Amino acid sequence: MRILGLETSCDDTGIAIYDSEAGLLAHRLYSQAALHAEFGGVVPELASRDHIRKVLPLLHEVFSATGTSPRDLDGVAYTAGPGLAGALLVGGAIGRSLAWALGVPAIAIHHMEGHLLSPLLEEPAPAFPFLALLVSGGHTLLADVRGIGRYALLGESVDDAAGEAFDKTAKLLGLGYPGGPAIAQAAEAGQPGRYRFPRPMTDRPGLDFSFSGLKTAVVTAVEDADRDPQTVADIALAFQEAVVDTLIIKCDRALQLTGHRRLVVAGGVSANRELRSRLGELVGRQAGAVFFPRLAFSTDNGAMIAFAGYQRLAAGLREPLTFTAQPRWRLDELPALNDNPSPLRD
């Protein structure tokens, strides 16, 4: 089965073809980061227009790179939410109509399910069940994952997402957009111990997150400091440590609570090297295993959408000719697949 995936939920246009026999055949990504950088964040209308410009050229690229044509597709998967309404409509309109024209099924994919399943594209793939930590620009959540579509939400951010906190802090420090990689880079020159920020909501039970207070603590520190490069690096380091510590504490708690030994971590912030290494240590202490997507698939991409689409289409899920963008969409509302088509269970 050969599935085309389209990702246009935010500021990345991602197109990929996944084949159930041969694996990922090709993927292309166009990042709009430079377009939004001067505004310090994503401008929704500019994002939608740029997706319109990029989807068709990228589609042509993946077909020519694989020597295939649209006629070779067995289905089309597109991100239907959560995300920016206008941006979602671009991938949805093109994906749905292409599938109709080809006479193949289409499937609407939840962006966070795409992230959640992205480590399954790697070797070794995690077997179900597992604990998932999803950390992106729009979401921070912990889920008990029993199978595809069988997601019990254990905790989520009550305000800013982890990636959003990175982006806002980078803006405060004058480090540009997107903030995550900029903070991580600045932090490398930071002196440990000069600043210390709170680890929000770790002093009480529960698995929810809150990152807006941390941002306020950074605002105060920035207001009281000179913005020389060393101070910026020191604040970046202390901020990254606070976020990573918070995520580690909550993952540890969730692992204890669920008894899972396998931890899957995905979404843009999972590209963070410090987070990857600290999570590795955490599961190492518990004789468990941690699974990440490859770095290129930590952030948004079409491969994870093609893969999630394959899982759902192969299980027989279909949708009508109409399509809807769902800017808000809960992960635990997705239909569960009883029989997973790929041999992912241990």
Ligand code: KG4
């Ligand atoms: O998953 P993603 O590409 O898009 C959303 O679904 O939101 O995540 C983007 C987020 C941004 O907030 C970005 O700053 C953050 O991921 N990010 C990072 C790193 N690379 C990207 N955060 C921390 N460290 C990184 N290396």
Ligand code: ZN
């Ligand atoms: Zn994402």
